[in-house]
Amino acid sequence: MARRSKQGGITERLGIHSEAGEWCWIGKIPQPPADVLHAAGNPPLRPARRPPLAMIGTVLGAPFLPLLLLLSLLARAQEAVERSLDSKEEKERHRAKKQDEKRMDAAVEQRGLDNVFDGDWNGAAGQFLLRWYRHSTHHERLLFAGPDGIVLAAPPKRVSSGRDKHAQVVARLSPDEATLEDPFSGEFETRILLIRFRDGSWLRVDTEESRSELHMYALRRSSFGES
Secondary structure (H helix, E strand, O other): OOOHHHHHHHHHHHOOOOOEEEEEEOOOOOOOOHHHHHHOOOOOOOOOOOOHHHHHHHHHHHHHHHHHHHHHHHHHHHHHHHHHOOOHHHHHHHHHHHHHHHHHHHHHHHOOOOOOEOOOOOOHHHHHHHOHHHHOOOOOEEEEEEOOEEEEEEOOOOOOOOHHHHOEEEEEEOOOOEEEEOOOOOOOOOOEEEEEEOOOOEEEEEEOOOOOHHHHHHHHHHHHHHO
């Protein structure tokens, strides 16, 4: 998550009035029908490739992958041993957490939230999704929410570092156009959020942190609207 001090600097630089902000991303955009894609001007449906320097870093780091894998396996083994020594109460909490994860996975599939949007290319969400990487070829977005609506910021082009420094406003959605929604109303500790458009269509975004301040903002707005 963008820390509040850094986030405050970004909002000030960009002239944004927000109550919450978080870096997020979307899933893979499905291939739209040919006529829809043509009507939209054949926009890019994928983020740009990683910058050359990042690719070089990946190549140089490749020899260390076996070591990292071994360390990961050892960490898992240690975690398993520690869990076997947990108290009855701790084991029950762990079991309950696993059950919650299973229920959430089932709810995600049942509601179609394993898709990046509701599926209607002619809806507001589908049309916005078609412009996603035309706004910016970066793979992430810094999403702000506040009284002026939803603001999305990102570097204009994909970068491997310095995303905060290079971030610029790439899209705005007024409160009359869309709202932010926790699809589970706080029942689960999740990264999933929906940008819900006024025509009922939706776009799924995933935040870097589970139950981020954007989730808290969405829940507060939902509670205020119901009261």
